[in-house]
Amino acid sequence: MVVNHGIPVKLMQQLQVVAKQFFELPAAEKEAVAAKADKDIEGEVNHEEYTKQVKKLMEKLLGWLSEGLGLPSEVLTQSIGGETAEYVIRFNFYPPCPQSEFALGAAEHTDIGALTLLVPNEVQGLQAFKDEHWFDLDYINPAVVVIIGDQLMRMSNGRYKSVRHRATLDKANMRISWPVFVAPRHYVVVVGPLPELTGDENPPKFESIVYKDYLLQKIRDWALEDHPLY
Numbered sequence: 001m002v003v004n005h006g007i008p009v010k011l012m013q014q015l016q017v018v019a020k021q022f023f024e025l026p027a028a029e030k031e032a033v034a035a036k037a038d039k040d041i042e043g044e045v046n047h048e049e050y051t052k053q054v055k056k057l058m059e060k061l062l063g064w065l066s067e068g069l070g071l072p073s074e075v076l077t078q079s080i081g082g083e084t085a086e087y088v089i090r091f092n093f094y095p096p097c098p099q100s101e102f103a104l105g106a107a108e109h110t111d112i113g114a115l116t117l118l119v120p121n122e123v124q125g126l127q128a129f130k131d132e133h134w135f136d137l138d139y140i141n142p143a144v145v146v147i148i149g150d151q152l153m154r155m156s157n158g159r160y161k162s163v164r165h166r167a168t169l170d171k172a173n174m175r176i177s178w179p180v181f182v183a184p185r186h187y188v189v190v191v192g193p194l195p196e197l198t199g200d201e202n203p204p205k206f207e208s209i210v211y212k213d214y215l216l217q218k219i220r221d222w223a224l225e226d227h228p229l230y
């Protein structure tokens with residue numbers, strides 16, 4: 001979790017307010033807003049500014065993670081395609097569920113991309129799997145949760161591990177989370193262990209493949225495991 005992340009707290013609060021308003025709209029209006037390519041929402045939240053700040057933070061973290069591997073800071077960002085890397089923001093809405101012990105908001109998974117920055121609202125729900133147990137990630141305002149994804153694990157030849165995580169439902173409150181994912185654009189970038197990290201003593205633990213093929217493989221595996229796709 002990072003706290004001094006540089007994303008203005010006011011922007012994070014605006015996101016929360018607007019997402020809540022959006023969720024509370026009747027279904028038909030929701031569709032109308034979505035169809036208008038977020039125009040109404042854009043009026044109230046400075047999305048461009050938010051995206052710019054998140055990208056800056058993402059690049060800073062990728063820089064530190066590169067240095068953590070003993071490599072120049074730009075290596076990881078470059079390896080996912082530099083300026084061509086794809087940033088995707090998702091809004092997850094988890095309605096209250098009185099029988100929350102029988103359901104999950106998001107089934108367990110690892111994130112497919114390189115790195116995820118997640119901002120949750122104040123309702124606890126995110127859990128990470130470690131040492132054979134699920135742990136609650138406590139909500140810390142205004143922290144941003146950093147989740148290592150599959151591509152970072154593969155690029156680092158396993159030195160960074162992608163984190164299994166899931167989201168539970170709250171009995172009484174709606175939970176919202178805003179993850180921003182960074183990943184290569186599907187068709188062009190080959191992702192695999194960085195050559196600087198492999199050699200005779202460190203054979204590659206992962207195959208180098210085009211990101212799109214990795215995605216397809218993962219979706220196929222999920223389908224075989226009967227994982228819900230979302």
Ligand SMILES: O=C(O)CCC(=O)C(=O)O
Pocket residue numbers: 090092106111118120125126165166167176177179
């Ligand atoms: O809502 C959460 O806290 C987790 C969401 C998540 O893991 C995802 O969208 O990939």
Ligand SMILES: [Fe+2]
Pocket residue numbers: 109110111165
């Ligand atoms: Fe996730």
